[in-house]
Amino acid sequence: MQIDAIIELVKKIWGEEFIEKTVEEKDLSKEIESDSIEDKIYALQKMILDEDNYIDDPIDALNRIEKEIALLVARTHIENKIEEDVERYLEEKQEKFIDEIRLNIIKKQRGGENSKTIKKLEELQKLEKVKLSKSIMEIMRPARLNEIIGQDIAVKCILSKLASPYPQHILLYGPPGVGKTTAARLALDITKKIKYTPFRKNSPFIEVDGTTLRWDPREIMNPLLGSVHDPIYMGAKRDLAEGGIPEPKTGLVTDAHGGVLFIDEIGELDIMLQNKLLKVLEDKRVNFSSSYYDPDDENVPAYIKKLFNEGAPADFILIGATTRSPEEINPALRSRCMEVYFQPLSKKDIIQIVKNAAEKLKITMDENVPEIISQYTMEGRKAVNILADIYGYVVYNRGNDNINITEKDAFNALALSRLIPHCIKKAFNKKETGSIFGLGVNGFIGSTLEIEAVAFRNKNNDGKIRFNDTAGSMAKDSVFNASSVIRKIIDEDISAYDIHVNIVGGGNVDGPSAGAAITVAMLSAVTGKPVRQDVAVTGEISLTGNIKPVGGIIEKIHGAIQAGIKTVLIPEKNKKDIPSCVEGIEIIPVSHINEVLELVF
Numbered sequence: 001m002q003i004d005a006i007i008e009l010v011k012k013i014w015g016e017e018f019i020e021k022t023v024e025e026k027d028l029s030k031e032i033e034s035d036s037i038e039d040k041i042y043a044l045q046k047m048i049l050d051e052d053n054y055i056d057d058p059i060d061a062l063n064r065i066e067k068e069i070a071l072l073v074a075r076t077h078i079e080n081k082i083e084e085d086v087e088r089y090l091e092e093k094q095e096k097f098i099d100e101i102r103l104n105i106i107k108k109q110r111g112g113e114n115s116k117t118i119k120k121l122e123e124l125q126k127l128e129k130v131k132l133s134k135s136i137m138e139i140m141r142p143a144r145l146n147e148i149i150g151q152d153i154a155v156k157c158i159l160s161k162l163a164s165p166y167p168q169h170i171l172l173y174g175p176p177g178v179g180k181t182t183a184a185r186l187a188l189d190i191t192k193k194i195k196y197t198p199f200r201k202n203s204p205f206i207e208v209d210g211t212t213l214r215w216d217p218r219e220i221m222n223p224l225l226g227s228v229h230d231p232i233y234m235g236a237k238r239d240l241a242e243g244g245i246p247e248p249k250t251g252l253v254t255d256a257h258g259g260v261l262f263i264d265e266i267g268e269l270d271i272m273l274q275n276k277l278l279k280v281l282e283d284k285r286v287n288f289s290s291s292y293y294d295p296d297d298e299n300v301p302a303y304i305k306k307l308f309n310e311g312a313p314a315d316f317i318l319i320g321a322t323t324r325s326p327e328e329i330n331p332a333l334r335s336r337c338m339e340v341y342f343q344p345l346s347k348k349d350i351i352q353i354v355k356n357a358a359e360k361l362k363i364t365m366d367e368n369v370p371e372i373i374s375q376y377t378m379e380g381r382k383a384v385n386i387l388a389d390i391y392g393y394v395v396y397n398r399g400n401d402n403i404n405i406t407e408k409d410a411f412n413a414l415a416l417s418r419l420i421p422h423c424i425k426k427a428f429n430k431k432e433t434g435s436i437f438g439l440g441v442n443g444f445i446g447s448t449l450e451i452e453a454v455a456f457r458n459k460n461n462d463g464k465i466r467f468n469d470t471a472g473s474m475a476k477d478s479v480f481n482a483s484s485v486i487r488k489i490i491d492e493d494i495s496a497y498d499i500h501v502n503i504v505g506g507g508n509v510d511g512p513s514a515g516a517a518i519t520v521a522m523l524s525a526v527t528g529k530p531v532r533q534d535v536a537v538t539g540e541i542s543l544t545g546n547i548k549p550v551g552g553i554i555e556k557i558h559g560a561i562q563a564g565i566k567t568v569l570i571p572e573k574n575k576k577d578i579p580s581c582v583e584g585i586e587i588i589p590v591s592h593i594n595e596v597l598e599l600v601f
């Protein structure tokens with residue numbers, strides 16, 4: 001009974017086929033069919049325990065067979081359970097995977113959009129339709145080169161350097177808001193149409209402000225030259241990030257390829273970035289590198305391989321603009337560029353700019369309005385801004401039809417903006433002792449310097465000379481040179497006087513160009529001779545009394561005109577710098593202090 005029960009159990013667990021197969025394989029049919037208990041036990045022992053030794057103790061053998069069956073059943077049960085778990089887990093995973101594939105396909109068909117992103121895009125498109133002040137400035141912006149006023153020479157210079165089979169890099173110097181950007185943009189427009197130049201119809205004009213360009217030494221970001229996006233930390237595209245592939249992002253120099261890169265305020269650009277830019281100018285390419293880049297990785301897209309292997313093209317003409325003086329600009333940059341100077345605008349220029357802008361706005365003005373605006377600024381940009389401001393004032397008060405700006409409108413709008421005339425007439429028709437106008441330049445803007453001196457007898461003959469503490473060392477040297485020259489002229493020891501020289505408004509000046517004016521002021525103080533107050537003098541004084549050349553003549557003459565000066569004395573050697581088109585002022589070149597004295601006393 002026990003044997004039969006075991007055989008039934010085996011059949012249940014492993015099936016009858018298992019019994020038949022094993023019996024056949026192990027040749028046990030005789031034993032299993034036998035009536036002998038020992039034979040049957042022997043057959044079971046061979047089937048289950050795989051032992052074919054003679055059976056001594058049938059009970060023990062049966063017990064061992066049962067134990068083994070119990071073990072096998074338990075193992076099979078556990079194996080089945082694990083198998084079931086694995087199957088369930090796989091099924092779940094597979095379902096999720098298929099869901100993900102479905103989602104991706106849907107996303108691809110939808111193009112990554114959802115209701116939220118679509119709404120955001122609609123909001124942005126709505127914003128694009130709204131335009132405020134930009135459009136009025138665009139309306140007034142010169143559209144042709146001949147609409148750029150007072151810069152004929154600079155415009156011709158830019159064109160001659162750009163409109164050539166071999167265009168050159170250019171640096172534009174000049175005061176702010178006098179048309180540098182406008183001239184560069186229009187010059188490229190014209191040049192594009194000339195066949196022999198390398199520019200094409202679609203050559204880009206990329207404009208950027210040097211003060212806003214940032215970069216970091218690890219080259220994580222560099223909008224000017226481009227940088228490599230790290231696949232892990234910097235969010236390269238997802239497909240690239242997953243494969244650990246770095247992605248070079250090209251910069252503005254590549255955007256400008258085949259055209260012009262215009263950097264406003266180039267003097268403010270970080271000096272290291274300037275040097276890097278110079279390298280690009282030479283190579284006409286930007287190179288990229290990354291320790292993540294593996295040239296043998298087959299998953300790297302061809303464009304990334306090309307960028308890493310060959311770099312990005314960056315063959316462009318650089319036009320940099322600055323309000324700084326040439327000496328303040330990186331010499332390496334200067335040596336690669338041709339230099340063009342924009343002039344300060346005259347009163348006449350500002351009047352014309354305002355008239356042209358009014359025409360573009362399709363409005364009329366009382367005759368004196370442009371002149372009134374010209375009293376408040378020397379900048380073309382500021383002048384059109386003021387006009388836009390007055391225009392807004394009139395529209396607000398009287399509506400938008402048939403606009404005519406009256407003098408009263410102009411004064412009212414100017415008063416509301418708290419603007420004050422930029423130049424108050426300083427010159428007058430009398431003579432004064434110990435006082436003279438010198439001329440200075442700051443950021444391409446010339447102005448008069450009021451220089452005054454007083455002298456007191458010093459009985460002990462140990463007179464001292466005092467000058468503004470804030471003045472620079474070169475200006476201080478001018479005072480000492482002047483005292484030696486005066487000593488020669490008056491033939492008396494200057495130490496017989498305590499002399500105090502002062503630059504009105506603070507002596508934040510430097511350079512030797514006030515030397516001649518300081519000499520006149522000191523001499524007038526010592527001798528008591530009064531000086532003309534409608535004359536201004538510029539020039540360095542040498543110990544022999546010669547008047548040496550100085551810089552910034554054009555700007556100084558403009559500054560003198562603004563102050564109502566009638567005569568300007570400049571060094572003979574600066575004669576070539578006299579601008580051809582100045583009106584309303586007499587300019588006299590002088591070479592020695594004696595000539596100056598004859599004209600100022």
Ligand SMILES: Nc1ncnc2c1ncn2[C@@H]1O[C@H](COP(=O)(O)OP(=O)(O)OP(=O)(O)O)[C@@H](O)[C@H]1O
Nearest residue numbers: 140141147148149176177178179180181182380381
């Ligand atoms: N010489 C000019 N002739 C006509 N319009 C001018 C002139 N200068 C300036 N403007 C007006 O001012 C606006 C700004 O000028 P623009 O940007 O060219 O000056 P900029 O010299 O480049 O100034 P910045 O150095 O401050 O950038 C022009 O769009 C134009 O309306």
